[in-house]
Amino acid sequence: MGRRPTIIDVARLAGVSKSTAARALTDSPDVNEATREKVRKAAHTAGYERNHLAVGMRSGRSGLFGLVIPDITNPFWAEVARGAQDIVGENGASLLVFSSDWDHDREAAHLRALRQARVEGAIINPVSDNVDDFGRFGVPFVLIGSSAERFPDTPSIGSDIAQAVRLGLDHLVLLGHPTPALILGPKSRLARARFLRTVHEHCLERDVDPGALLVEDSDYTFEGGYAAMQRLLARRPIGHIAVFCANDLIALGAMLAAREAGRECPRDVSILGFDGVPAGAFSWPGLTTIEKPAREMGRRAAMALFDEIAGRPQDGRIYLPCRLVERGSLADLGAQTPLRVAGVGRS
């Protein structure tokens, strides 16, 4: 009684064999249209719902996909998850979501769970440095996020940090901040090197000495940004100071430090963030920032995964462009005279 109806029940109800019932329900062309309708009706009245476990067993396609991210609670990763969810859903499949907390053991356990669930594919932000873990993974996958760079041979999705940094710098220069200070992440992070390298290149192209830029180290937290900004303000006690922060949390912390030091944003300091976290929209002033296309990254990762599974050609690592979102944390100083002389040949 409590038993869920199977295709055999449907077949019996429709007066056909289970093979025919299956064919009718899978839109196979080899079935009479009248019978199909009869079966459909029977399936409906019986309240039949195809058992995906059985389908998966028989066909090898479980209709399940996996997503392993550091923390679903982090707004960036939540957006990624949403993007992946949407694409996976559009393809009639479902998404298993796991949070690794940047922990190797948790990650390993999640990957095992994915294998056991016989997911058809997975999207992973790797915490592990060990390529072998994924070589042996045994499931098609794509990597996502900047840490994926450690695996150059694997298809992966990331944001285009170089483009993003140039975008920010261009905007800063346009507003009259040709030599912004930098608050970067920890030296251990790969993203830091890339950020810094792009800044250097950009400076050299503008005939600006990169060594002239003030640089502070920080971790990627609000508190870290707060402390770094205090150091920066001490180094430059007077005059307007523009700061390009490696992420939005740092930027928000920097903003608070400035205010508490009596240097008002954007009057006395200009602050540019990087990430596009929602909190930046609610700060005062609103945080101008470079927004990573988080949801689109999730979407594209899922699409790349489907491509890979279908055997369609892959294009290795995909870098998605970032977007400048202007709010109120940048002052427009106008073009600055001394630097304009140096840059005049270019513009």
Add this chain to the structure above:
Amino acid sequence: MGRRPTIIDVARLAGVSKSTAARALTDSPDVNEATREKVRKAAHTAGYERNHLAVGMRSGRSGLFGLVIPDITNPFWAEVARGAQDIVGENGASLLVFSSDWDHDREAAHLRALRQARVEGAIINPVSDNVDDFGRFGVPFVLIGSSAERFPDTPSIGSDIAQAVRLGLDHLVLLGHPTPALILGPKSRLARARFLRTVHEHCLERDVDPGALLVEDSDYTFEGGYAAMQRLLARRPIGHIAVFCANDLIALGAMLAAREAGRECPRDVSILGFDGVPAGAFSWPGLTTIEKPAREMGRRAAMALFDEIAGRPQDGRIYLPCRLVERGSLADLGAQTPLRVAGVGRS
């Protein structure tokens, strides 16, 4: 070659029958410890990984659970998801996560997907008013969130709004704001009525006329809070004004409106939020708010689900207490003289 090893491969490798191999791997007591070890070793060298689809088919337990929430991108629901994820994971199962976008059709499609995946149970924030949808759902489930109140007969988890409102009001009174203004959600929402009722009760207990409170309607957005606060400021152009907002987004919007009107928070206005969104920590001043125990709600929902499935006794609707988190958006006016007279008999 690319075939995943099955338990038959393991059995062959270990020189036993597949029944014995299965027994050894499922920690059944009916197997010699030496054989078990032999099988374990064989399983390891073969790289065997139990096929959960097959297990699910045979045993009826898929190891899958479902979560249907409005939007994983919403920090509140992300926390809920994380809590559910943790408990489900601790029980060796995996979680399928869906976003309904408050859309009936999407919700229905997700519920269908859950049935087809043969999830063992589901946690749902219902957008549908229709109890029948869930009566026919055919899968054990618990509801979560305030909208679950429409289904009094179903086990559900929510936050204790009455307790939360009292907590906020007590704190406001303590700080010298005995008659705070209210910015509420739309009249259609159930949560609004509950909020308002509790405020009334609290007022009557303090011999305060509830009719004396300023009330503004809004939707649950930043912009809505901004507009409502403008109306409020127009009605009370001078003097300190305290506002209890129905959610944090409203509160953040109200804060901006006040600042733009030249009324500084917390000097000229006191603003109390409700929800505990992360953005509240980064605003200026930091938003004092009532935090809903989002992650704990997710955890408890999952635990209640396991209880239900195991046939353990259920205790119907569970209301989890909220917590006051003090940041800087409330002024301490001290106890206010006229009201202290009225309330002296109580304290």
Add this chain to the structure above:
DNA sequence: AAAACTTCCGGTAACGTTCCCAGTAGATGC
């Protein structure tokens, strides 16, 4: 020493689905 019991193992069926093969009936070709 036979009986009863314990311990361990192998064979088989079943879960629900899809795929392959064979088969039937009617239509078409010569």
Add this chain to the structure above:
DNA sequence: GCATCTACTGGGAACGTTACCGGAAGTTTT
């Protein structure tokens, strides 16, 4: 009128696992 073809249908096997049953040893009881 027989062969061939088309359109559709039914039967059975298989996917990988666990539950059940029966049996072969060895151990204890009477």
